[in-house]
Structures are given as C-alpha cells and as structure tokens.
Amino acid sequence: MAGLIAPVARLIEEFSKLPGIGTKTAQRLTYHVLRASTDDARALAAALIGIKENVAYCSVCCNITEAGVDPCDLCADPRRESGRICVVEEPLDVLAIERTGEFRGRYHVLHGAISPIDGIGPERLRTRELLSRATAGGIEEVILATNPNLEGEATAMYLADLLRPHVASVTRIARGLPVGGDLEYADDVTLIRSLQGRRAVER
C-alpha cells in the first residue's frame, strides 16, 4: 500500500503476532515507537533479547530463573519449608501465590496443563521432575494449585493419582465463591463446588 514503507510494515506485522494485539493496535504501537526516542525503542529491543538470553529454568522447581542462578532463589532459600510443594501451571501463578504471603513452602512449575484438544499430554509438562522430587522423600504435602478449569482439573486429577503412592498428603486448592462475590450471580458449577467443599463453622 502506498505510504506504508517496509520498516513500518514490518514492525506492525511483528506487533500483530503478540497475543491480543490486532492490526489497529499494532499500527498504534508502531506509530508510537516511531515518535518515541531511539533510546526507548532500543530499551524495549534490548529487554526482548535479554529475556531470551538471561532466563533459564531452575533444575529443581522448573520455574524461570536468571541464567547462572540454579537452583532459583526460592529453592535456595533455607527459610522456606522444604516438605511442602505447591504445584502451579505458570511462573505468573508463583507470583500470585507469593503476593498472598500465605504459603511458605516450595513450588513446582508445570509450564502448562493437560489439554487433549491441544495435544498436550502429561509428558509435555514438567511432571517427571515433580515425580522425582516426590519419590526422593521428605515431602509431606503436595498442594495442586492448577487453574480451576477443565485443563487444570484434569491435570490435578492426573497428578493426584501419580503422587499419592509417594506423598503423605496430596491436596487441591478450594474452589468456591470468590470473596466479595454474590451467591445470586454465581455459576452453577462454582455453587456446586462451594457446597461440596463446605466446612464446619468453628466456634
């Protein structure tokens, strides 16, 4: 198209490849970069290269770690309870749980969930590494904190069967009404889970 010169077309195309970024947004971002300083553009480019060159995976928990830092800071921290492993799908889930300050154990990052539709079986996830940790002994509890959706539930069921012979306690995070939510507007499945997961009211 007249006016759309090659370097501009190329950046629009690359931005469009990112998830949730359509052509219009990609155009807007591209013209922003065009107007921004060269330093700003270089900083983003350097951060993109940096994340590929300076990120590695922890050999213990499989979470991302800075290149050369293995095991990761969390796995190396002697103040964390080593007998408790919280299993999550993605590195961002570790951040979410850390933000709560409620969990003081270790993590294991699967990097995905079982999804037959997408052709993702347990062998595509970091399940072997998790089984090794469980069979090595010293683990009292594995908390399955995969997402409360179809894939996450399937993954939790699979892992529960896999780990039960080796670990004293395999638990699943509670599913129920979100705090601040409204019973009237809750979906049926959440309400059913909420009833099934009911607990005695402490005096």
Added chain:
Amino acid sequence: MAGLIAPVARLIEEFSKLPGIGTKTAQRLTYHVLRASTDDARALAAALIGIKENVAYCSVCCNITEAGVDPCDLCADPRRESGRICVVEEPLDVLAIERTGEFRGRYHVLHGAISPIDGIGPERLRTRELLSRATAGGIEEVILATNPNLEGEATAMYLADLLRPHVASVTRIARGLPVGGDLEYADDVTLIRSLQGRRAVER
C-alpha cells in the same frame, strides 16, 4: 518480589511504557515472549531497531519514508496531481485516505495538531514546510483533512488563514453523519455540522 527475576521485570516494565498497555497486559505479553521462540523475540527486536534506523522524513511532504528515499514514493510519482495537497495530522491518515482511492493529489503531514493545552503551537508542526510549498506556486487547492475534533479544527482554521493569500482554494473535509450511522443517535455537534454542510440534491 520473589520469583520476578530481573530480565522478566525489565521486559514487563518496557511493555508497560507502550500506550494502552497496563501491567497485566505487559505481564501477559512478557510471558508470551518467554514461551515463544528466540527467533520471534529477535524479529520483534530487529523490527524495533529497524524502524528507528531505516525511517526518514520526506523533505517535500514530511511524511515518513525509507531512509535514502527522498522525496518519498508518493511525492516522486509523476501520475499524482501536483496542484492539489491534502494536509493531514499523521502518517496513518495518509494510509486511510489512500485506501479510499478517492484522492490522486499529494499530501502534507503535519505530525500533530495545534493544542494549547499540551503546549503545541504551529511552530511545533510542519507548517513552515507547507507554507513554502504553497508560496512556491502551482497549487490550486489545499484540502485540510485534520481530525474533526477541537485540535484538528483549530489547526484547520490556523492553516486556512495562513494559506489563503497564496492558494486559489483552501477547503476542509466535510463533517456530518457517518455513512451507515443513525440520525437519532448522532451527537448534537455532528448534527449541526451535517445541517450546515447540506448540499442541493442532484437531479
């Protein structure tokens, strides 16, 4: 925060600087890049550098052009009417007008609009270059195609006064109801413009 390693934090921060990208979206994009291939990340980084290194401004119309291509393809095209200049705010506006196929003249890109609130006066825009083109002679019509908002209107009024002594005809694109729109839902200002801009129905 535990788990948020430096290269990841840095890319989240850089993505957040882009317009319309909040922290959550920046996190999502960052973890997408982390999972994507190194080639994909490098391609985006190269496109970012490329747009700063390979884009220049046409010395005639001030639109962006590939480095070394001056005047730009549109200004160099002998098939375009050289007596008609369409003035727009941004390079993307040139694309929008070219898409219609309705205009066969030349362009002039201001790179912004007059905005006293943001401290942008006419001297910050490419108005001097436009005046030079107008005073050089041979221009029958200048079409002011700045945006139909406060800044765009102010810019059009300013340019009309500036150019009128030098150009036979200074016109403004029509403002009115968008095609496919609904009179009932049109805002008052648009409706007023639409009435003011009424034209005799051709037989």
